[in-house]
Amino acid sequence: MTIEKGVFMCLMFILLSNPLASGADVLKVASFSTLLTEIAQKVGGNHVNVAGLVKPGQDPHEYQPTPDDLKQAADAKLILLSGKHIEHYLDKIQQATGGKGESLSVGDALPNLKMKADPDEPQEKAAADANGMIDDPHWWNSVANVEKATTVVRDALIKLDPANRADYESRAKAYLTKLEALDQWAKRKVAELPRDKRKLVTSHDAFQYLAKDYGFKVYAIEGVSTETEPSDRHIAELIDQIKKQQVKAIFLESTLNPKVTVEITRETGAKIGGTLYADGLGEGDGSTYDGMIRHNIETIVDALK
Numbered sequence: 016m017t018i019e020k021g022v023f024m025c026l027m028f029i030l031l032s033n034p035l036a037s038g039a040d041v042l043k044v045a046s047f048s049t050l051l052t053e054i055a056q057k058v059g060g061n062h063v064n065v066a067g068l069v070k071p072g073q074d075p076h077e078y079q080p081t082p083d084d085l086k087q088a089a090d091a092k093l094i095l096l097s098g099k100h101i102e103h104y105l106d107k108i109q110q111a112t113g114g115k116g117e118s119l120s121v122g123d124a125l126p127n128l129k130m131k132a133d134p135d136e137p138q139e140k141a142a143a144d145a146n147g148m149i150d151d152p153h154w155w156n157s158v159a160n161v162e163k164a165t166t167v168v169r170d171a172l173i174k175l176d177p178a179n180r181a182d183y184e185s186r187a188k189a190y191l192t193k194l195e196a197l198d199q200w201a202k203r204k205v206a207e208l209p210r211d212k213r214k215l216v217t218s219h220d221a222f223q224y225l226a227k228d229y230g231f232k233v234y235a236i237e238g239v240s241t242e243t244e245p246s247d248r249h250i251a252e253l254i255d256q257i258k259k260q261q262v263k264a265i266f267l268e269s270t271l272n273p274k275v276t277v278e279i280t281r282e283t284g285a286k287i288g289g290t291l292y293a294d295g296l297g298e299g300d301g302s303t304y305d306g307m308i309r310h311n312i313e314t315i316v317d318a319l320k
């Protein structure tokens with residue numbers, strides 16, 4: 016790089032960087048959820064500097080914080096956690112931060128659905144109740160939940176930075192208006208599908224919250240985790256169900272190996288309906304929450320019609 020080009024790049028960097036975001040009075044936020052990263056950025060605007068530690072496309076079930084991630088969490092005034100027991104590394108965060116900064120487990124403030132714990136996963140087994148059930152962590156697949164999460168994040172920012180209350184309130188309101196429009200669009204799109212065709216077969220049980228909002232019944236190939244392979248017996252049962260329910264299409268997920276799914280389609284004649292974003296934001300359409308929901312709903316409805 017020439018000196019001129021170097022100076023130019025530096026100037027561009029200064030111009031493009033938000034002057035507020037590098038200032039001392041900006042609120043540092045560390046987020047362990049791609050959805051909460053988006054919400055914090057939308058609601059916080061120039062008043063916050065959000066470190067998104069779980070990256071788009073990363074599997075939040077398998078994510079482990081790096082030393083640098085933990086350092087960023089320790090530097091943050093507000094730590095946003097997805098909650099519902101998905102962060103099985105809370106002890107590491109606690110250790111790194113020493114309890115400094117406010118930890119907010121956003122999902123824990125939202126309505127809860129239960130799902131079967133995977134007995135092969137020690138973390139899940141430990142968290143399970145007497146009936147072997149755990150909290151379903153995939154709250155972000157409900158737009159109504161994301162609306163509620165937005166108000167939780169808004170209130171946390173106001174509490175830590177009351178001087179900018181009016182800004183947080185108006186930014187949250189604008190984002191909530193968009194979410195409400197998204198929910199209305201999703202309802203209209205799902206209405207194209209007769210109730211008896213609202214059967215969702217996906218490669219891990221991540222869509223209970225979406226199913227509840229829009230009247231689908233879920234048949235999952237795996238349990239909550241993406242780490243374990245489904246048993247032969249579970250696959251056989253599922254093949255049986257798909258045939259019996261005359262399900263037209265099943266869906267893959269962007270973070271999963273499609274091998275088992277392909278096997279099931281071969282046995283049942285159901286087609287692959289497409290790839291869904293199950294575990295948060297990703298690449299392409301799913302790089303924003305609006306895009307992610309539109310992609311998922313459109314893919315499901317169009318394949319089952």
Ligand SMILES: [Zn+2]
Nearest residue numbers: 221239293294
């Ligand atoms: Zn998941």
